[in-house]
Amino acid sequence: MNRIRNAESKNPLRPPGFKRILSEEILPRVNRPARYIGGEVNSALPADPEVRLLLSYPDVYEVGMSHLGLRILYDLVNRMGWAAAERAFAFGPDMEKLCRRAGIGIYSLETFTPAAEFDVWGFSLQAELTYTNLLNMIDLAGLPRRARDRDLRRHPLLLGGGAAVYNPEPLAEFFDLFLVGDAEESLPELLSALRSLGKERKSAGQEKFLSALVERVKGLYAPALYRPRYDRSGRFREIVPLNPNVPPVIEKRVLGNLDRSGVVRPLVPLTEIVHDRDVVEIMRGCPRRCRFCQAGWTSRPVRRKAGGVVISQALALNRASGHREVSLLSLSSGDWRGIESLLEDLSARLAPEQVSLSLPSLNINSFEPAFLAGLKKVRKSGLTLAPEAASLRLQKLINKPLEVGRIEKIVLESRRRGWRLLKLYFMVGLPTETEEDVLEIASYINRLSRWGGGLNVTISNFVPKAATPFQWADFLPPSELDRRHLLIKRSVPGGKVKLKFRQTFVSLIEAIIARGDRRAAGLIEEAWKLGCRFDDWSEYFQPSAWKEALERSGIQPSDCFSFPYEPGDNLPWSHIGSGVTDKVLAGEWGRALKNAAGGAG
Amino acid sequence: MKLRVIYSKTGLVRFISHRDLMRLFFRAAARAGIPVEFSRGFNPHPRIEFCPPLSVGMEGWNEIIDLRLIEEVAVAEATEALKRELLEGLVPKDVFYPDPDSPSLGKSLRTASYRVLLPGGVPAGSPAAVGEGRISVHSLPGGLLEYELTVPVSASPRRVLEAADPAAADPRRHPFWTRRCFSGPKIYRRPPEFSGGII
Missing domain, CATH: 3.30.70.580 (Pseudouridine synthase I, catalytic domain, N-terminal subdomain)
Incomplete structure (x- = not known):
């Protein structure tokens, strides 16, 4: 408490009466002010923590609070006793405007402490298009954006983790550390290293301090301790450690036993969030090998939570939250051995409490129509299926072949059981895709449009991601993607089917950043300076600002259209060990092209 | 029950x-x-x-x-x-x-009474009927003005205040609104307490 009161007087970002200005002048004038007030059930903190961590997601409360990883870490740290985790999410545009005017920065929802006063500020990095929000949050906290302009003796240590760390380079200039892989063990280890290195942090040089952390905690990447090399033409060559004590390749951390992960004291959100329910992870890693899927390749090996643990966690979670829906999460829940009886068991225990059960991620091939019976208590709003590719040739290319007639069987069964809406996801722009492949998407949609309910179809654009077999693939120019969208649009009659297309220029930006090297920082920073925020929200994405940012930063989109590296070359992310070697990925890439060339048979 | x-x-x-x-x-x-x-x-x-x-x-x-x-x-x-x-x-x-x-x-609530606090401004007046509601104003120590409104539950209190004093309802002056209580048969078991306040 003392610490907070002292801070109040000297921090310029906390003017006197900070909370009063917030509650009387700012919150009455913003959208959804409940995003910014904190105080949720189960948000109490340990008293007098030795290490204070701020956890952030670079999007608004409703999105960030829906992220399971953040909630797992929040709960875990706050049960450690000597460390405390608080939260801060991105300000919406209206909140940002009013807070900048009043001199109020990002603050924690638990104690209203300015972000700049924490020991560590951790960001969950899930999507390239949240990176301008990330810079905005750092800036709104009154911190220099670039790590080299900050001072670790008095500024928080900026830590990144999550799916996007498999290519951390575009963010390397902004962060002090990245945590690669599962954080359940490495985050407590890092906090404990900070607890014992408190003195060194104040006295030793920054690099010495960072290497002390890296030596103590496996899976940490400190970009300042590595230097990228480019050749004369500006082509990326390699990343070299500056110091013999840091590993040339940072291998990801893997939590061995998933039974030990889960939320005990769930935060109960104050306003309806995107996934407003209890979530129990039942499996980490995915046994499928869909070649485009970054989550699938980087979260291996497959670890399954025991059925008894799933049930006891779900029931305890639900008692502690009072939610009306429990959801079982994994990348492909149909592949959890015995899922049918688990659903039956759990649904029987939840039904008397009027709590329903949902299963959001089902691979079509593992989707038994019988699952629909176990889910009968769920509100039958929509059933989501993601074939991704329609032609058999491309299904083989992405390694997601569908048994003929399977979708039709699922769809018929779901209609019989009262579902009214079917959502389908497809991708265009896959390697080797032809006009015939695109037209097959249209005929697929037309075939299913007669299923007897509503049909929403989302067409997205293939974006090659790091650490997948498609990391060497080309990204198609937006104009060509637009042409393929049009092919589908022309062949699907309007009316019953709602078609939605991902903006192709948005995908280009995503593609550039996803495989960018350290120089992509310039692009992100220029876009932020030009006012880009919430780029993932179509109403906020500003194509002209991004075009300007591309020009100013000198980044060439052509590198995306014709990817300049081949298997065997060093890639900007080759120093991050995702658990699957480039040799394995290259083998898959070769097989993919061979499958695709094998014709339609 | x-x-x-x-x-x-x-x-x-x-x-x-x-x-x-x-x-x-x-x-x-x-x-x-x-x-x-x-x-x-x-x-x-x-x-x-x-x-x-x-x-x-x-x-x-x-x-x-x-x-x-x-x-x-x-x-x-x-x-x-x-x-x-x-x-x-x-x-x-x-x-x-x-x-x-x-x-x-839904059937028992008749009126709702509100308090609006505003910094400074016009002096106190006497209670008056405005449209569907009743309104009175007086000064509080510390340069605050206190409006008291009683309106039918179906009416918008903001609109009643606006009709009486458009300046008072202006959100840019940061009026601080409190709903004090409702009236109607057998709503409360005992007289409502008026407590709360600005944080």
């Missing part, structure tokens, strides 16, 4: 919308083990009746919620459990079983 909870909503929780508050109340009741009845049908929902929505940002001192229960619970225990499970700033002030034959909230 119906369990009535009189509660106050003050401090930062006044920024929670009515829709979100309904969800929070239901979840709190679930955690507190209060057996709320569900409607039947395709998409069952908890049978909870609220007083008319409080605008986002307004405080309330004597807000009302009726929970329809499957079975009777001890009032003292329910009160304690709700106190534990509700957020800071949402305080159950009185919990009781209204007369079984008393009409629903």
Whole structure:
């Protein structure tokens, strides 16, 4: 408490009466002010923590609070006793405007402490298009954006983790550390290293301090301790450690036993969030090998939570939250051995409490129509299926072949059981895709449009991601993607089917950043300076600002259209060990092209 | 049977919308083990009746919620459990079983009275009838003006204040609104207390 009161007087970002200005002048004038007030059930903190961590997601409360990883870490740290985790999410545009005017920065929802006063500020990095929000949050906290302009003796240590760390380079200039892989063990280890290195942090040089952390905690990447090399033409060559004590390749951390992960004291959100329910992870890693899927390749090996643990966690979670829906999460829940009886068991225990059960991620091939019976208590709003590719040739290319007639069987069964809406996801722009492949998407949609309910179809654009077999693939120019969208649009009659297309220029930006090297920082920073925020929200994405940012930063989109590296070359992310070697990925890439060339048979 | 909870909503929780508050109340009741009845049908929902929505940002001192229960619970225990499970700033002030034959909230609420605090401005006037409501103004120590409004529950208090004094309702002056209480037959068990305040 003392610490907070002292801070109040000297921090310029906390003017006197900070909370009063917030509650009387700012919150009455913003959208959804409940995003910014904190105080949720189960948000109490340990008293007098030795290490204070701020956890952030670079999007608004409703999105960030829906992220399971953040909630797992929040709960875990706050049960450690000597460390405390608080939260801060991105300000919406209206909140940002009013807070900048009043001199109020990002603050924690638990104690209203300015972000700049924490020991560590951790960001969950899930999507390239949240990176301008990330810079905005750092800036709104009154911190220099670039790590080299900050001072670790008095500024928080900026830590990144999550799916996007498999290519951390575009963010390397902004962060002090990245945590690669599962954080359940490495985050407590890092906090404990900070607890014992408190003195060194104040006295030793920054690099010495960072290497002390890296030596103590496996899976940490400190970009300042590595230097990228480019050749004369500006082509990326390699990343070299500056110091013999840091590993040339940072291998990801893997939590061995998933039974030990889960939320005990769930935060109960104050306003309806995107996934407003209890979530129990039942499996980490995915046994499928869909070649485009970054989550699938980087979260291996497959670890399954025991059925008894799933049930006891779900029931305890639900008692502690009072939610009306429990959801079982994994990348492909149909592949959890015995899922049918688990659903039956759990649904029987939840039904008397009027709590329903949902299963959001089902691979079509593992989707038994019988699952629909176990889910009968769920509100039958929509059933989501993601074939991704329609032609058999491309299904083989992405390694997601569908048994003929399977979708039709699922769809018929779901209609019989009262579902009214079917959502389908497809991708265009896959390697080797032809006009015939695109037209097959249209005929697929037309075939299913007669299923007897509503049909929403989302067409997205293939974006090659790091650490997948498609990391060497080309990204198609937006104009060509637009042409393929049009092919589908022309062949699907309007009316019953709602078609939605991902903006192709948005995908280009995503593609550039996803495989960018350290120089992509310039692009992100220029876009932020030009006012880009919430780029993932179509109403906020500003194509002209991004075009300007591309020009100013000198980044060439052509590198995306014709990817300049081949298997065997060093890639900007080759120093991050995702658990699957480039040799394995290259083998898959070769097989993919061979499958695709094998014709339609 | 119906369990009535009189509660106050003050401090930062006044920024929670009515829709979100309904969800929070239901979840709190679930955690507190209060057996709320569900409607039947395709998409069952908890049978909870609220007083008319409080605008986002307004405080309330004597807000009302009726929970329809499957079975009777001890009032003292329910009160304690709700106190534990509700957020800071949402305080159950009185919990009781209204007369079984008393009409629903929707039928018994007649008027709502509000207080609006404003920094400085026009001097005090005498009470007057404005449109559907009644309004009075007086000065408070510290240079504050206090408006008191009583309006039918169906009317918008903001519009009544605007009609009486457009400047007072201007959001740029940061008027601070509190709903003090409701009037109507057998709503409260005992006279409502007026407490709360600016944080």
